[in-house]
Amino acid sequence: MLIALLPGDGIGPEVIAEAVRVLGKVVGDKLNYETAAVGGAAYKSVGHPLPPETLDIAKRSKAILFGAVGDPDCDRLERHLRPEQAILGLRKALNLFANLRPATLFKELADASALRPEVAQAIDMVIVRELNGDVYFGEKGMRKTASGRREGYDIMSYDEDEVARIARIGFETARARRGKLCSVDKANVLETSQLWRDVMIEISTEFTDIELSHMYVDNAAMQLVRNPGQFDVIVTGNLFGDILSDQASMCAGSIGMLPSASLDSNQKGLYEPIHGSAPDIAGQGKANPLATILSAAMMLRYSLGMGAEADRIEAAVAKALESGARTSDLGGKLTTAQMGDAVLAAI
Amino acid sequence: MLIALLPGDGIGPEVIAEAVRVLGKVVGDKLNYETAAVGGAAYKSVGHPLPPETLDIAKRSKAILFGAVGDPDCDRLERHLRPEQAILGLRKALNLFANLRPATLFKELADASALRPEVAQAIDMVIVRELNGDVYFGEKGMRKTASGRREGYDIMSYDEDEVARIARIGFETARARRGKLCSVDKANVLETSQLWRDVMIEISTEFTDIELSHMYVDNAAMQLVRNPGQFDVIVTGNLFGDILSDQASMCAGSIGMLPSASLDSNQKGLYEPIHGSAPDIAGQGKANPLATILSAAMMLRYSLGMGAEADRIEAAVAKALESGARTSDLGGKLTTAQMGDAVLAAI
Numbered sequence: 110m111l112i113a114l115l116p117g118d119g120i121g122p123e124v125i126a127e128a129v130r131v132l133g134k135v136v137g138d139k140l141n142y143e144t145a146a147v148g149g150a151a152y153k154s155v156g157h158p159l160p161p162e163t164l165d166i167a168k169r170s171k172a173i174l175f176g177a178v179g180d181p182d183c184d185r186l187e188r189h190l191r192p193e194q195a196i197l198g199l200r201k202a203l204n205l206f207a208n209l210r211p212a213t214l215f216k217e218l219a220d221a222s223a224l225r226p227e228v229a230q231a232i233d234m235v236i237v238r239e240l241n242g243d244v245y246f247g248e249k250g251m252r253k254t255a256s257g258r259r260e261g262y263d264i265m266s267y268d269e270d271e272v273a274r275i276a277r278i279g280f281e282t283a284r285a286r287r288g289k290l291c292s293v294d295k296a297n298v299l300e301t302s303q304l305w306r307d308v309m310i311e312i313s314t315e316f317t318d319i320e321l322s323h324m325y326v327d328n329a330a331m332q333l334v335r336n337p338g339q340f341d342v343i344v345t346g347n348l349f350g351d352i353l354s355d356q357a358s359m360c361a362g363s364i365g366m367l368p369s370a371s372l373d374s375n376q377k378g379l380y381e382p383i384h385g386s387a388p389d390i391a392g393q394g395k396a397n398p399l400a401t402i403l404s405a406a407m408m409l410r411y412s413l414g415m416g417a418e419a420d421r422i423e424a425a426v427a428k429a430l431e432s433g434a435r436t437s438d439l440g441g442k443l444t445t446a447q448m449g450d451a452v453l454a455a456i
Numbered sequence: 457m458l459i460a461l462l463p464g465d466g467i468g469p470e471v472i473a474e475a476v477r478v479l480g481k482v483v484g485d486k487l488n489y490e491t492a493a494v495g496g497a498a499y500k501s502v503g504h505p506l507p508p509e510t511l512d513i514a515k516r517s518k519a520i521l522f523g524a525v526g527d528p529d530c531d532r533l534e535r536h537l538r539p540e541q542a543i544l545g546l547r548k549a550l551n552l553f554a555n556l557r558p559a560t561l562f563k564e565l566a567d568a569s570a571l572r573p574e575v576a577q578a579i580d581m582v583i584v585r586e587l588n589g590d591v592y593f594g595e596k597g598m599r600k601t602a603s604g605r606r607e608g609y610d611i612m613s614y615d616e617d618e619v620a621r622i623a624r625i626g627f628e629t630a631r632a633r634r635g636k637l638c639s640v641d642k643a644n645v646l647e648t649s650q651l652w653r654d655v656m657i658e659i660s661t662e663f664t665d666i667e668l669s670h671m672y673v674d675n676a677a678m679q680l681v682r683n684p685g686q687f688d689v690i691v692t693g694n695l696f697g698d699i700l701s702d703q704a705s706m707c708a709g710s711i712g713m714l715p716s717a718s719l720d721s722n723q724k725g726l727y728e729p730i731h732g733s734a735p736d737i738a739g740q741g742k743a744n745p746l747a748t749i750l751s752a753a754m755m756l757r758y759s760l761g762m763g764a765e766a767d768r769i770e771a772a773v774a775k776a777l778e779s780g781a782r783t784s785d786l787g788g789k790l791t792t793a794q795m796g797d798a799v800l801a802a803i
């Protein structure tokens with residue numbers, strides 16, 4: 110089975126290397142890899158953040174293991190040449206519309222959260238973020254106002270089909286968990302959100318066993334601090350999901366711990382840690398590889414039908430943490446490779 | 457000096473009543489009040505959330521003390537008749553473009569935050585939120601896609617003048633504090649944010665004594681949990697400001713504690729607690745009036761030139777908390793009026 114490896118920028122290559130070692134131990138040679146350049150690294154070598162060869166490998170593969178993109182050297186490039194366009198382009202080109210971001214606190218890491226331990230320990234949620242629409246992909250640009258002033262604009266929108274398909278993923282995710290779905294929007298101000306809310310209510314008739322609630326995004330940002338344990342599954346749009354999922358992951362401790370899956374409607378997926386490329390610590394062996402290792406486990410479960418192997422990786426990560434293995438973001442001294450060793454030893 | 461009192465919905469009337477008692481004790485009869493209906497209450501009595509008489513009183517007054525709007529009975533009304541349109545309408549009609557939301561933890565309330573005490577106690581920031589533009593006020597509506605599906609849309613935009621005037625408020629606010637301004641945007645995805653960032657950098661040449669930094673909104677939502685003490689002044693757009701300021705206030709403890717000012721360019725302002733109408737506890741004497749009392753203090757300082765009187769109110773609130781006065785949101789037993797009494801006694 111072909112897996113596309115897209116390490117990308119900054120700490121991406123370091124954390125991908127550890128995930129591949131762990132996959133090797135758990136699934137042996139059942140997987141073939143093709144590695145391709147993406148992000149700032151691809152721009153620097155071939156002049157585009159998402160070169161056609163890379164997109165081609167991604168299309169041919171069963172799943173994509175992605176490191177991170179983002180490179181301060183590229184900040185002043187035209188938008189379509191910036192590293193971020195690679196991940197946005199992949200999500201769109203491959204119809205990866207459903208982003209699943211679990212947030213749970215490994216009990217060994219209760220001290221890593223800025224929240225009080227009793228608040229943090231109750232966190233056990235999945236954020237389902239729509240990934241192909243919203244203000245991310247609408248028409249956008251710079252124009253002049255009637256009085257000749259510069260104006261930037263971006264069109265936010267969702268149509269009912271886009272909302273319905275992510276709604277169903279949200280309801281199904283809740284059904285496989287505790288049966289509670291909270292839809293987050295800003296329907297008191299945005300028409301896009303009003304349509305979102307209307308369609309959520311319509312689709313809920315297909316899932317009468319699931320308890321659907323609605324929350325405004327400003328309140329959700331408060332509730333994620335006040336009492337994150339109240340959430341089971343949150344479903345929300347691309348922009349609010351970007352903000353809330355990062356916030357939730359920080360509530361659950363280090364951002365270095367949390368994986369994500371971005372799925373199309375046929376089990377194909379892109380798997381990436383939710384952290385960024387962290388250029389400040391790149392190449393120093395300081396990065397925490399666990400989020401990427403856990404992303405690889407999600408890949409086995411969702412795209413390759415290897416749930417048992419995914420369980421083994423997740424158990425090994427927990428065991429490594431139990432044994433005291435910590436990179437510096439968790440207050441420890443291990444290097445990236447040593448953390449990889451600790452997980453390998455625990456398998 | 458004429459003050460417009462707009463109590464609004466839910467707990468609005470209860471908390472406004474306490475603020476007026478406190479103002480009476482501190483500034484005596486220097487202020488005249490006219491009370492007017494707004495929000496769901498106004499819709500129910502005269503059929504519109506912002507009746508012309510109310511807008512007229514607001515226009516004639518030197519400052520507006522506002523309770524809260526929001527009423528679940530009105531959720532299914534057409535958008536232009538919903539309670540929220542009253543506050544959005546006032547902000548726009550009176551050119552109240554600069555929303556100042558201080559977030560600080562009263563040291564007596566370190567236990568009220570979900571954050572660890574050492575993280576929470578470091579919070580001392582002001583969020584400066586733009587209030588007249590962004591996706592709040594662009595063209596919006598429902599339409600049909602080419603394939604006949606329902607679509608909701610909202611246009612997000614900022615022009616350079618709108619960004620420049622709020623930038624200057626941000627820089628000036630930072631100058632009166634610790635000299636650090638963090639501008640929050642999503643320039644890696646949004647053209648509106650790119651213009652925002654460009655103009656922030658341009659205006660920074662007028663304020664070379666201030667340290668300007670930039671942060672993406674997803675990262676800001678994380679940093680507000682991880683280490684909120686790093687922020688002095690945050691300046692951001694209407695939508696991101698809505699989310700981040702509520703999040704920051706929850707980091708600083710109860711949402712029942714925090715005031716806000718919405719200013720035009722001539723010291724006229726609308727002052728309101730950042731909490732909502734809390735219909736679930738309305739009329740029961742459970743609401744915490746301190747956010748509204750502190751909003752009244754901001755009103756004295758920013759719109760009425762009575763800084764010393766504002767200081768007296770703020771000191772009295774601190775003293776009441778020191779003496780152990782707590783409403784139920786803070787884990788205590790006092791009613792709304794008893795909390796008002798405690799502040800009055802401390803003046």
Ligand SMILES: CC(C)[C@H](C(=O)O)[C@@H](O)C(=O)O
Binds near residue numbers: 645
């Ligand atoms: C890099 C950026 C474009 C991206 C996003 O905003 O979606 C990132 O923040 C994420 O959440 O994956």
Ligand SMILES: CC(C)[C@H](C(=O)O)[C@@H](O)C(=O)O
Binds near residue numbers: 298327
């Ligand atoms: C009531 C609502 C329209 C309003 C907003 O979104 O601005 C509120 O959340 C606020 O922050 O004052």
